[in-house]
Amino acid sequence: MVAMVRLGALVGLIFLSSCSQYLNMSRIEADIQDDIERQGRRLTLKDVICPNRVVKQAEAYFRCVGELPDGGQFTINVTQQDDQGTLDWDVPSSKVLINLASLEEKIQAEIRDAVGKSLAVDCRDTYRVNQRGDSFECDVVGAGIVAAGRVESVLVKVNGQSNLEWQEVLIGAVPAAPQAAASGAAASAEATDEKPDVATAAANSTPAAAEEDEDED
Known part of the structure; x- marks a missing residue:
């Protein structure tokens, strides 16, 4: 059986x-x-x-x-x-096939080290063909709030050497907590009807080379 x-x-x-x-x-x-x-x-x-x-x-x-x-x-x-x-x-990830589950762990660890907060990342599948010039997004599950804004997703790109690079996609910015004015009165935040700008934060992104397999003796 x-x-x-x-x-x-x-x-x-x-x-x-x-x-x-x-x-x-x-x-x-x-x-x-x-x-x-x-x-x-x-x-x-x-x-x-x-x-x-x-x-x-x-x-x-x-x-x-x-x-x-x-x-x-x-x-x-x-x-x-x-x-x-x-x-x-x-x-294992290589220049031919990407192990997306392993990639999720690497992205989560890098975000945690950069901003001191754990975010759950979901790249949907487990394996994906490694194609030069390809790009795809991994979802951030949950609130995804960091100091710079709300992390909507993570954009992953495959460069010309078949290595992986990624960066967080930020939606708008998190309003700062109201601060006391000089007179002691609390400051108030004004509401706006404008849609938040979509920006990519490169500060926390670093290339992640796909590990190439080595033959054993």
């Missing part, structure tokens, strides 16, 4: 039950490909290729390769959780 479930946002989990001492690699390849395509944005894989013969062994590691229709290849890291064929796997 074979089943696959999504474990969090970063990894897949595969349960394989068999009397053989070897893993069913053709089934593993098919299941990983299906799971990546389901979690990706308009993502179709040409193939997933794993080693031909792998013995069941707890904590053993092996690497598979995913291939896009245009020939681009990316790494899939697979670890055996036990000696019964239970596997977990993950796809």
